[in-house]
Amino acid sequence: MEERDKRRVGEQIEPGGRPKAPGRLELLQRFINSYNHDFPPDWDRIGTPKKAKAWLRQKQLVASGEDVSDADVTRLRELRESIRALAMANHRGRTPGKAPAEVIRRLSGGAELSVAVDDAGRTTLAATGHGVDGAVATLLGILHEAQLSGDWSRMKGCRKCEYAFFDRSKNRSAAWCAMSICGNRTKNRAYYRRRRTPKG
Numbered sequence: 760m761e762e763r764d765k766r767r768v769g770e771q772i773e774p775g776g777r778p779k780a781p782g783r784l785e786l787l788q789r790f791i792n793s794y795n796h797d798f799p800p801d802w803d804r805i806g807t808p809k810k811a812k813a814w815l816r817q818k819q820l821v822a823s824g825e826d827v828s829d830a831d832v833t834r835l836r837e838l839r840e841s842i843r844a845l846a847m848a849n850h851r852g853r854t855p856g857k858a859p860a861e862v863i864r865r866l867s868g869g870a871e872l873s874v875a876v877d878d879a880g881r882t883t884l885a886a887t888g889h890g891v892d893g894a895v896a897t898l899l900g901i902l903h904e905a906q907l908s909g910d911w912s913r914m915k916g917c918r919k920c921e922y923a924f925f926d927r928s929k930n931r932s933a934a935w936c937a938m939s940i941c942g943n944r945t946k947n948r949a950y951y952r953r954r955r956t957p958k959g
């Protein structure tokens with residue numbers, strides 16, 4: 760993949776051309792994929808206050824004039840990696856352990872939600888706070904909705920690169936972001952490992 764395309768992965772491009780997660784869960788998917796462990800650290804879309812502010816603004820998670828501090832960046836990145844850890848545990852037989860939940864609890868102080876009702880009587884969870892508190896609340900609200908709908912169990916972190924992808928397969932068995940990228944990398948390594956192991 761060309762560097763120009765790699766830089767679009769997680770926003771405009773999905774590995775292997777997979778469809779994105781449905782509904783608001785797509786926003787949470789993009790949040791997790793605001794950084795890809797395979798890419799250089801300075802590609803982190805929320806890696807500095809300026810970048811994080813631009814990303815959050817673009818996703819309408821903060822209003823104009825609301826600032827993002829260094830501490831906010833640390834908070835958002837920790838939150839992202841903890842939610843990624845939960846997605847990693849959506850593979851069959853895995854458990855996230857207590858650590859990610861503890862981090863999420865610690866980071867979600869001040870992030871509050873209320874039930875909003877539109878004119879047609881439809882309800883949504885809406886953040887009551889502003890700035891990064893509001894953004895964190897919205898993201899956790901989406902996590903909650905996806906757990907209620909069952910969609911969350913299909914959100915997985917690639918076993919190789921930890922990219923968050925939505926597993927639409929019937930038996931929920933997808934393990935990699937794209938078989939053509941990480942699946943083959945993993946298989947090739949196993950193949951060479953087998954070949955190097957002397958018979959005996």
Ligand SMILES: [Zn+2]
Binds near residue numbers: 920
């Ligand atoms: Zn991958």
